[in-house]
Amino acid sequence: MTQRFHCTACGKCCYGQLPLTVNDAFKHADRFPLAMVWTPLRQGGKDFATVSQLGATIKLANRKELAVLIVPTAYIPPSFPCPALAADNLCGIHADKPSRCRTMPFYPYRQEQFQAELLKPQPGWACDTSESAPLVFADKKILFREDFDAERQELEEQIPQIRRYADYMLKYTPQLVDNLAKVSLKPKGGQVVTSLSSFLTAIRHPNAQQIARQQLPVLNSYVEETASESSLVEYHRHYLSGAKEMQYLAQQAR
Amino acid sequence: MTLCPCGSKLDYAECCGPIIDGALAPTAEALMRSRYTAFVQRKLDHIERTHAPEIKDDFNRAEAERMAEECEWRSLEIRNATETGDTAQVEFTIKFRRDKQDRVQTELASFRRENGEWLYVSGDLNPKVTQRVVSKVGRNDPCPCGSGKKAKKCCGTTTELEQE
16 A cells, blocks of 8 residues: 655546535635535444544444434535636635645544555556655554644534534434435445534524625525536535525524 | 404404404403414514513524515414413414425414413424314304304304405
């Protein structure tokens, strides 16, 4: 397994869904179409403990448990580039980019000792993992760890908010458990998407109106961009309902 | 007259209308009916106003507004209603159409009376089906639809309600 890595700035990992910390999600609310993405993991998976800690643990009817990551997400179709990706394939907001992008290719939603496999480039990516690339991972430790630690710390600090959201959703939409159980049985795993408005309500966001005003034009533009593509109907529907809800919140005088 | 959307066969102005406008609901069932009617009419202030204090901040009004807009409301059926002092439970089934699909949802809702005002406390979606309780209703008994009127003046009337 390769332990060397150098980013060649090919821009290929800047496509599709992007998990965000709560802080990054709100900071970039004028940029990304946001959704809450729930990814369940069955018992026995090696990430179970970490996912339980950062997300929530849900009891199923058959006495089994699911660990669920609940992540504010830039909810973008896999074929769509990040809205901040510039024409030269470089990040248009490099100095301000989300911690998820900074930490790539490492991924602090998983224990440090399992990070080596994340260095393997996805098909089509142009990451340099040759002998000339710098050593970045050794003895199950990340060598340049500032970004990894910063993202991990943010994830730990937001646990109370994520738990509060999980409790809220399970109380008011108990059918969510069945949906999570169902997608957890898919061979490659799956996800359930819930609305930003539910998260704003659950955590009592003090300035939901401002977030809504930032989200509204973003969602409306994604509504348009996904209108004619039948394979994007799920995304289209999400943007449409999100826009309606943000429209309501944006108008409220609170 | 305008038939009340709640299905009571009463005039809206004699049924949910006044409650939505702020009058006290005489029974938990009457409040339940008015909340359904408020959804039909997209008057969600009434929904928000009749939540118990402990769930007020949990109300996702933006989502509720969207649902009220997206759903075509078909009917409300009260399956059972029990009041014990200042607490009550109402089991009801609503039919509506959304995303081009007909949907049916049953809920067992709990209510509490505070300072004479009935408030919605919680709801259990699709509870285990309880047998519908049918008892004989005397002509002078309160009408089982929860309107607060005598049965003979309400659902038990032998004269057809005038249309228009």
